[in-house]
Amino acid sequence: MKNCTSLSTYILLGLTDDPRMQVLIFMLLFVSYTLTVTGNLTIIILTFVESHLKTAMYFFLKNFSFLETLYTTVCIPRFLYSLTTGDKTISYNACVSQLFFFFLFGTAQFFLLAIMSYDRYVAICKPLHYATIMNSRVCAWLVLCCWIAGCLVTFPPLCLGLNLEFCDYNVIDHFFCDASPMLKISSSDTWFIEQMVVALAVLTDIVTLLCVVMSYTYIIKTIIKFPSAQQKMKAFSTCSSHVIVVSMTYGSCIFIYVKASAKDEVTVNKCVSVLSISVAPMLNPFIYTLRNKQVKQAFIDLIKRISLISKK
Template sequence: MRNHTALTTFILLGLTQDPQLQIFLFIFLFTTYILSITGNLTIITLTIVDLHLKTPMYFFLQNFSFLEISFTTACVPRFLYSISTGDRTISYNACAIQLFFTDLFGVTEFFLLAIMSYDRYVAICKPLHYMTIMNNKVCQNMILCCWTASLVVIVPPLCLGLNLEFCDTNIIDHFLCDANPILKISCSDTWLIEQMVIGSAVLTFITTLLCVALSYIYIIRTITRFPSAQQKKKAFSTCSSHVIVVSITYGSCIFIYVKPSAKEDMTINKSVSVLISSISPMLNPFIYTLRNKQVKQAFNDTVKKLVFLLKK
């Protein structure tokens, strides 16, 4: 994003210019952000302090919550600052950093969701060998692979993007620095970068979705062979939270990124981006806790311990 006119700032249009809607939007985003941080921090804390949650499943959930906190923090606070102050400018470097981290955290989530589906496959289809297959070292290596794969996916198009030129305008039709609206205002030939962005997105989606689909095909096949209805219900309930989160994440992101061009209207995309950056990170902790007896029990036990310590 370097050019001969020495561009140093961009202007983010945001979602609306209506003052009343901006007040509503600020309250809404601030509330969802606080709930997201609180909910995901609660899950991280519980998985650290509660001995019953020292399993691979909750280790991955802990990392997923960390990614949710990181992703929403990379997106929302800067927009809240813009709404509250009216300052819609963002420096070139800040824009590049935001683009890098939102892409990094977002893509890593997809790989992690695929790993979590494999973890559920091993737990249900190979229960006797679960702790042997999913030992601590393997789990840590899987997390490292998620981050490495994400860097491999996002770095090439991002490096090409650093050479884009902006001749006519520096106004980005979005509330954050995202690839599509940036490509839209560039006067450079963006065809190659667009194809790389689409290719990277499709490759990530297909690879991770294939892993998720195969895992659940084997899971469903195994569950249908269980002799009792109670065993089947317990197994399905173990996977239900993950399936809901996968549906929300894949559905919204495929809608935005798997498209033929960045030159399309951004109005609907901005609305869906709000869903991804604020509502999804807020919902995920509730999805996992409300549908998981172990997490609810760990939460109740931790609260009781805190109350007991405060009384002392």
């Protein structure tokens, strides 16, 4: 056994070494990050100030927007800093922190999407009992459970990962500290932790996806029984935004775990990571606002209120 001095600094290769492409990537990510933060904060503010957005549905949407903001903030600002300064180094502690919060927020999102599908099930299948079942206390507990579940999924592999040694190589082939490229450069045996990461990821995806599928199975069965086409369209419209977001979230996850060839795997994972970390959180606020009359009206009312205050 050779002595191992653990490395304290790592180098993130990023997406490309082409200076022109780096400028383009910086502009695109800066715009998408700005829109993400602005859009999600707008939804959070609207749900706080507008009285008719105080239902369970908008409580979960507010928490989802909060998670989306944190999720993209974990990775994108650090990468933008790297593109601006050319500094690709990151300390071990910063790398571990980024890895932990990335998986915590990402995992909590999946559980929250499952909770939101259950909320839609109660709203459509049990409308008379909706206010009783989805009261503020229950909603708060459900959101707390999402965070607890995220911690339970994230902590075991992280604790094992803290015991890994990195002695020979400190170059991470990614634009942030993701699990797969970090495990590849470890000088320890990573077989067990790799299996644990995959097992927990698949278990999280399957459990939450089953909840979503079961909820929408009952929702569709109920909607089909509605007598008028107008009622059916109204019911489908209340679920459409959530279905689109679920499809985007699980779609990107499936692309990451259904591996491409070994040669293209890293490139594909990087591209999908950019889409899931930057593009999806940017689109989600627009999906919910553009397809939701109540949110659009609340936004218009807020703008009018701000303009009246500024005139005074």
